[in-house]
Amino acid sequence: MTNTVAIQGIKGSFHYEVAQDYYHNDIVVDECLSFDKLVDSLLDGRSHQAVMAIENSIAGSIIPNYALIDKYQLHIIGEYYLNINHNLLALKGQQIADIKEVCSHPMALLQCKEFFKIHPHIKLVEDADTAEVALRIKTYNLKGIAAIAGKGAANLYDLDILAPSIQTIQDNSTRFVIVQTSNSVISxxxxxxxxxxxxxxxxxxxxxxxxxxxxxxxxxxxxxxxxxxxxxxxxxxxxxxxxxxxxxxxxxxxxxxxxxxxxxxxxxxxxxxxx
Missing domain, CATH: 3.30.70.260 (ACT domain)
Incomplete structure (x- = not known):
């Protein structure tokens, strides 16, 4: 039986990358655009386990996720550390000078704020998920709009990387926990x-x-x-x-x-x- 795992975001997101690495691709993912929806997926039985970011080496703890784990009696059964490389993605043929707006998850924007100080013409807009913005750009052929996401999203949605590794601190790591509704059974x-x-x-x-x-x-x-x-x-x-x-x-x-x-x-x- 294939394991169904809830992730925050869609295919191409960092949560998706963690899920692929942790479970060695032997899963079906339930894509959730918020951590509240991710918890609902577990509680409703749509997924067996979930991947949840809990802290970042630059931005610190993701405090609401601690509260979710506590409130809904979730059990941490494992963890995974992912080195985060944020890239500026846009439609093929675009240049940084063409970009008027970048949409991304607030955490990604925070981790790349120094890069955008040298590109003040770009408006920063908070969005639900990094990879979902990349998909939207591709689907609707959005010119002048950029996303912040990993190389996996660039490959998946056929976008150009206008600037690689734009995070302020290059050694940027996020800790993810693997959660489920029952306790883990390991020796x-x-x-x-x-x-x-x-x-x-x-x-x-x-x-x-x-x-x-x-x-x-x-x-x-x-x-x-x-x-x-x-x-x-x-x-x-x-x-x-x-x-x-x-x-x-x-x-x-x-x-x-x-x-x-x-x-x-x-x-x-x-x-x-x-x-």
Missing amino acids: KNQINKASLKFMTDHKRGSLATVLNVMSDCRLNLTKIQSLPVIETPWKYAFFVDITFDDYEDYDKAKNILKLMTYDFKVLGEYKNARS
Whole structure:
């Protein structure tokens, strides 16, 4: 049975590239133009798993996606790091001087802002998806409009690359997580990374105490992100990623943290893509 995987965007997007690499092409993709639609695809059973960008080395965390994973009880079962190369794409025969407007996802525009400072004649317009803009340019023969997307989109939609690698910082990487509605079933000896959520008391040193437990149990904190608790003004939940060499160390820390924090939740236990 072929696995159906939800992606944010369409064929040619970076999510599509990750899905192809992670699953080795043995999938059917459900193209979703928003992360909310991606979650709906999972909850409705149209897809078995989903690829979701969670953070970028330049732009930082994609905070709404942390909230989606938490709210809808999704489970992180894996991760993938993709080096992002943004290219300026347009119809064949166009030059940068011909471009009046570039449409792209806000994250892509943010990552390329220095490039557009030297081309002030180009108007920046936020759009839903990088590859969808490329498809639109091709379908409607849109002159004077450019997209920001990867080489895969240029090849798929037969567009010229007017300028390659226009991202401000060349070493630009995005971390994607693989999510599903049920927990992953892999052996403990394969698990060396976990994503957790918890809240602490509004007391001095509460968070420091939690971090000390992690350190004492030989866990490596690789990410910490706070999100406001909507129902309780000025209360925050913490989302953390931790890596470890021994599952027993992690299991010990998990049992302690359950007792000393509130709303403790394991968002995922999986294999570290960088180990």
